[in-house]
Amino acid sequence: MKIQLILISLFLTVSLSAQQRDSRVREYLPPVRIVWQQESGLIRGADHLLLPGNGQSDLANRTICKMTSTDKQHPAILLDFGKELQGGLQIVTGMPASHEPVAIRVRFGESVSEAMCEIDGVNGATNDHAMRDFTIRLPWLGVMEVGNSGFRFVRIDLLDDSAELHLKEVRAISTFRDIPYKGSFRCNDERLNKIWQTGAYTVHLNMQEYLWDGIKRDRLVWVGDLHPEVMTVNTVFGYNEVVPKSLDLIRDITPLPEWMNGISSYSIWWLLIHRDWYYYHGDLVYLKEQKPYMTALLRHLISKVDADGVEKLDGNRFLDWPSNANPMAINAGLQALMVQAMKAGNELCTVLGENALASECQAMMEKMVKAASKVTKPLLKSGVAPDAPGSKQAASLLTLAGLMKPEEANRKYLSVNGAKGFSTFYGYYMLRAMAAAGDYRGAIDVIRQYWGAMIDLGATTFWEDFNMEWLPDASRIDELVPAGKKDIHGDYGAYCYKGFRHSLCHGWASGPTSWLSEYVLGVQVVEPGCRTVRITPHLGDLEWVEGTFPTPYGIITIRHEIGVDGQVKSRIDAPAEVKIIQ
Structure with a gap:
């Protein structure tokens, strides 16, 4: 008996430790309008789909959208849920004469045109990350929930020949943190x-x-x-556990000397996020949990600076996608990010009682600032530019790092062509x-x-x-995209x-x-x-x-x-x- 109780206790402990509770809620939303219908003569009662619904099949069968196909004609309908949502779709069916499951095709879209397109390998449409184009079979007089994507529009096609589909409800399932x-x-x-x-x-x-x-x-x-x-x-929200949860995830799956997401600048952003998170929320206990990784990361970053104070970051050298064709801008931006990283390192290490490393970060920051200000031949000789080479992105980072006068950056780059570039x-x-x-x-x-x-x-x-x-x-x-647009x-x-x-x-x-x-x-x-x-x-x-x-x-x-x-x-x-x- 004692052994049995121990085994039961162990089983319960393992079961409870494996449980994960989802902190999100589900909201069910009917479509707000019908954008388009194919073979509209084969669709009756489409407006019933705009009713609120309750997620329950019933025997009354009164508020039903009936879609009927022939061997050559297959109706389809495109629904608009009014705003971008994250989640899936709940489909409630009625009771047509045939009890056989009915095949439909579901397409999610963030735009009307995406919900109407094919995955053809050319137009960019994919099922990467989340299924947005798939076929399923619906039950007779039942409820089915499908999908997990970002969308606003949903197209439903009746695929079977000579079939009748009763749709009582088609509701979006919006999943979100109720905060x-x-x-x-x-x-x-x-x-x-x-x-x-x-x-x-x-x-x-x-x-x-x-x-x-x-x-x-x-x-x-x-x-x-x-x-x-x-x-x-x-x-907007103040403290929310999704931020530390995400920061910890990327930390735990990125052992040093690897770069987060394979991108050196992204490990810098992890550091800068922690600096800002601490300033807004003052959670010293959480900051102390980061101390082993954070201090090791700072030493790793310092090792990527040459004797002249110029960053030599390896891995994927990246700012944002439009900067990719401008290596001079990337060099300038990474030098600026490294200066910001050293400044943040000094602040955070001081708080954490790592005074020697704090001083090292401060000295490295000063060295890198001097290196940037002395460079006159960017890229070829030193790999860093004190100026932003035709890049609003680089000019912004240089300004925020104190490597370029804000007024100069604004006059030469930021205010040029207004909202372009x-x-x-x-x-x-x-x-x-x-x-x-x-x-x-x-x-x-x-x-x-x-x-x-x-x-x-x-x-x-x-x-x-x-x-x-x-x-x-x-x-x-x-x-729908009008002709000529x-x-x-x-x-x-x-x-x-x-x-x-x-x-x-x-x-x-x-x-x-x-x-x-x-x-x-x-x-x-x-x-x-x-x-x-x-x-x-x-x-x-x-x-x-x-x-x-x-x-x-x-x-x-x-x-x-x-x-x-x-x-x-x-x-x-x-x-x-x-x-x-x-």
Whole structure:
């Protein structure tokens, strides 16, 4: 008996330790409109699919969409769920005369054209990362749940010949973390309000089991891409376990001297994320857990600097995709990132009591700054440029690292051609560099033009990439492409995101959300854990702005407005534990 009890205890211990509970919720959403029908004469009661539904088959069979095929005609329907979602599809069937299962084809799309396309090896459409095009058989009088992707549109084709399909409900299953939006932003420009909210929603969708890069494609922890996302999490949601969970995952699967995701700069971004995460949340216990890996990583980074103070990072040398064709920009950007890494290393090692390594990081930072400022022949002789060689991305990083004067960077690169010549990823750093130059009005205008253009095209989340040159004759993503128009989704894209492979929900594109809160609402964290917060608004051409900002001690509520004297008048309500500097 004693042995049996021990075995039972061991079994229960193992079973409980193997359990994982999902912190997400499921919401069921009916489609908001029917975009298109094929063989519409063979479809009756399609409008019933727009009803709320309850997920239950029944014998009444009253609110049914009936699709009937012949041996030559096969009806199909395209549904719009109104906004980008992460999840799948619930299909509730009725009771046609035949009890045989019925074959259908399901196609998910982030755009209308993606849901209508074929996977042909040419247009970029794939089933990589998540199945978005597949066939299934539906039961008679039953419920079936399928799919796990990012989508807004779903096309359903009846495949069987001479068959009848009864659809009582076709509902999207939206899976997400049910968390409050603690941060907020409102101003007298509704375009900016919508952009802020769209960036927040984009990241919210990517907060799944881990913090993903995209919900259709790249459902992965790309740690460099996470930095803009983490800044949005800090701004909108405050602390959330998805961030440390993701940072720990990439740490644990990347033993040194390997680079995270195979990219040297991404290991640097891991370090910079930890610096920012600590400043916003002040979690010293969590920071101490990173000490062994963090200190070893810093020593590894230091080993990749030559005697002259020039970085010699190996692995994949990468900033963002549009920079790939400009090795001089990559060299300049990596030198700037290394300077930032050494600065962060000094700060974090000081907090962790690693004073010797902190001093080593400080000395290396100073050495690298001097190396960058002395270089006159970039690339060939030294491998680093003190100037940004035709790159807004490099100019932004050089500015933020203190290697280029912000005003010079803005005049020569950042403000040139307005909202052209950068990526959704590095757009965040460009905006920050423009703020460093005092060009808040210019940055706000770029946000309106660039991110606003995606919304004008029907976007409800921000995209993996976008280029203003795509706009002429471009169709919206929520309509069939009209004759004479370009397919904004299928006809554009480059590198790993050509055509329909292009993700239309990518968290790295959320930069305006955190930027507007940090620079227009004016909230900047000065001491770890938000113990001290500086609030310095820059309204540009706005008349007023208001919002909230989450801290570990509660919410800061803020309103700024331009008075009759032209000066900004502010009202700030903060938790007692938070010191406000104005």
